[in-house]
Amino acid sequence: MSRELRVSKIREGTVIDHIDAGRALHVLRILGLTGSEGLVIAIVMNVPSKKLGRKDIVKVEGIELREDQVNKIALIAPSATINIIRDYEVVEKVRVKVPERIEGLLRCVNPNCITNQPREPIKPRFRVVSLRPLKLVCEYCGAELGQEDIIAQFTGGG
Amino acid sequence: MDQRVSTVLRGRDVISILDLKRGELERLFEEADLMLRALEEGRRLRLLEGYVMATAFFEPSTRTKLSFQAAMLRLGGAYIDLPPEHASSRAKGENLADTIRMLDSYADVIVIRHRLEGAARFAAEVAEHPVINGGDGTRDHPTQAMIDLYTIRRALGRVDGLVVGVLGDLRYGRAARSFILGLTLYRPKMLYLISPPQLSCRREVLEKLEERGVDYEEVASLDKVVSELDVLYVTRIQRERFPDPVEYEKVRGSYRVTGESLKGAKENLVILHPLPRVDELAFDVDATRHAWYFRQARFGVPIRMALLKLVLRG
Numbered sequence: 001m002s003r004e005l006r007v008s009k010i011r012e013g014t015v016i017d018h019i020d021a022g023r024a025l026h027v028l029r030i031l032g033l034t035g036s037e038g039l040v041i042a043i044v045m046n047v048p049s050k051k052l053g054r055k056d057i058v059k060v061e062g063i064e065l066r067e068d069q070v071n072k073i074a075l076i077a078p079s080a081t082i083n084i085i086r087d088y089e090v091v092e093k094v095r096v097k098v099p100e101r102i103e104g105l106l107r108c109v110n111p112n113c114i115t116n117q118p119r120e121p122i123k124p125r126f127r128v129v130s131l132r133p134l135k136l137v138c139e140y141c142g143a144e145l146g147q148e149d150i151i152a153q154f155t156g157g158g
Numbered sequence: 159m160d161q162r163v164s165t166v167l168r169g170r171d172v173i174s175i176l177d178l179k180r181g182e183l184e185r186l187f188e189e190a191d192l193m194l195r196a197l198e199e200g201r202r203l204r205l206l207e208g209y210v211m212a213t214a215f216f217e218p219s220t221r222t223k224l225s226f227q228a229a230m231l232r233l234g235g236a237y238i239d240l241p242p243e244h245a246s247s248r249a250k251g252e253n254l255a256d257t258i259r260m261l262d263s264y265a266d267v268i269v270i271r272h273r274l275e276g277a278a279r280f281a282a283e284v285a286e287h288p289v290i291n292g293g294d295g296t297r298d299h300p301t302q303a304m305i306d307l308y309t310i311r312r313a314l315g316r317v318d319g320l321v322v323g324v325l326g327d328l329r330y331g332r333a334a335r336s337f338i339l340g341l342t343l344y345r346p347k348m349l350y351l352i353s354p355p356q357l358s359c360r361r362e363v364l365e366k367l368e369e370r371g372v373d374y375e376e377v378a379s380l381d382k383v384v385s386e387l388d389v390l391y392v393t394r395i396q397r398e399r400f401p402d403p404v405e406y407e408k409v410r411g412s413y414r415v416t417g418e419s420l421k422g423a424k425e426n427l428v429i430l431h432p433l434p435r436v437d438e439l440a441f442d443v444d445a446t447r448h449a450w451y452f453r454q455a456r457f458g459v460p461i462r463m464a465l466l467k468l469v470l471r472g
Contacts, residue, residue, distance in 0.1 A: 115280075141275035
């Protein structure tokens with residue numbers, strides 16, 4: 001057993017690998033996992049990686065995450081890979097892909113956007129117009145969100 | 159115009175000028191020609207008899223609101239108007255969605271103006287009936303752009319191949335923004351964007367010009383380009399856009415259109431202004447043959463008649 005392996009293998013579930021170092025907690029937040037669901041979750045942060053230098057890993061035992069759930073991860077961890085585990089074996093491995101539309105999840109950066117009105121039944125909705133660099137456009141007011149705006153929203157407590 | 163094109167606007171929301179294709183805009187203009195003729199001949203129309211329009215203006219407006227209401231009445235229809243106290247203070251704390259739902263159950267079409275960007279699009283999602291944007295924040299004012307393009311078409315017979323200048327606040331002014339976007343449905347020869355750097359056109363609008371292959375140049379003053387222009391679209395520069403009043407005083411003179419500043423202009427230059435004006439367009443221009451802005455304002459009614467007719471009946 002390698003000394004690098006800090007968390008044991010899981011039997012059934014999902015392993016999200018190659019998360020940009022330091023962003024594992026944001027990944028959980030995007031997935032809507034708080035820990036109160038009762039799932040066994042392992043988080044490894046800042047471990048050495050050949051591809052990224054350092055990386056984070058998240059292991060969620062007992063559930064296989066759906067594609068639309070994991071694709072949102074690409075917003076902050078574009079090189080993340082998703083491994084579906086059954087009986088300790090990887091049965092499926094996919095790279096995350098930014099979805100064409102993002103609903104909910106992010107706030108519009110324009111304070112005068114209707115989506116920032118607290119009492120309206122409205123969910124912010126964005127269209128992805130560019131992947132590199134990542135650029136989203138608000139479907140209501142047309143404001144642009146770049147990679148930094150997105151990361152700031154997940155790290156800034158928004 | 160074939161049947162298919164003539165019915166495509168029926169039941170549609172009109173939020174941005176880019177919601178329309180060029181063919182649809184041309185169809186609208188043909189309809190507006192008919193409306194204008196009926197108005198000039200004093201003929202009474204009953205095309206929208208039995209229809210009700212709701213106007214929900216959450217921001218002050220004179221021209222847009224009154225011309226929508228006049229248009230509806232001229233077509234034999236009726237309108238209901240959200241009272242200003244409801245619109246301004248939302249007296250009982252009702253949100254936009256609920257207000258729109260209420261109007262949607264009373265009327266066949268809703269015209270909305272709101273200070274927040276995206277409010278019209280949101281209203282269109284809430285309402286079953288068509289929603290027409292009468293201006294949202296600094297973003298869209300599609301019916302103004304329709305009037306502007308129609309005026310150019312009436313004055314010069316075409317929009318393609320013209321050299322157009324847009325002067326003033328290109329950053330926060332929704333009329334200028336919508337006009338510029340509307341031009342991308344055509345093939346102008348050249349578009350000059352004339353503004354102080356603080357009020358220059360937003361990147362997303364410039365990207366749209368590039369995407370649609372419209373040649374443009376950003377210039378800091380009118381003098382250099384005035385002799386080339388076929389159309390000059392003038393908008394107001396608002397004092398409050400400048401944090402420093404000294405800066406405002408410095409630029410204001412350079413963006414004021416006067417008889418003097420038009421000395422080198424082409425004989426048939428068409429000057430447009432969405433109105434109201436303050437002092438960016440001197441009164442001595444009114445008497446020149448270039449002044450099309452009062453006629454432009456008059457076209458507000460036939461254009462909105464045409465739009466209401468097409469949206470409600472096809």
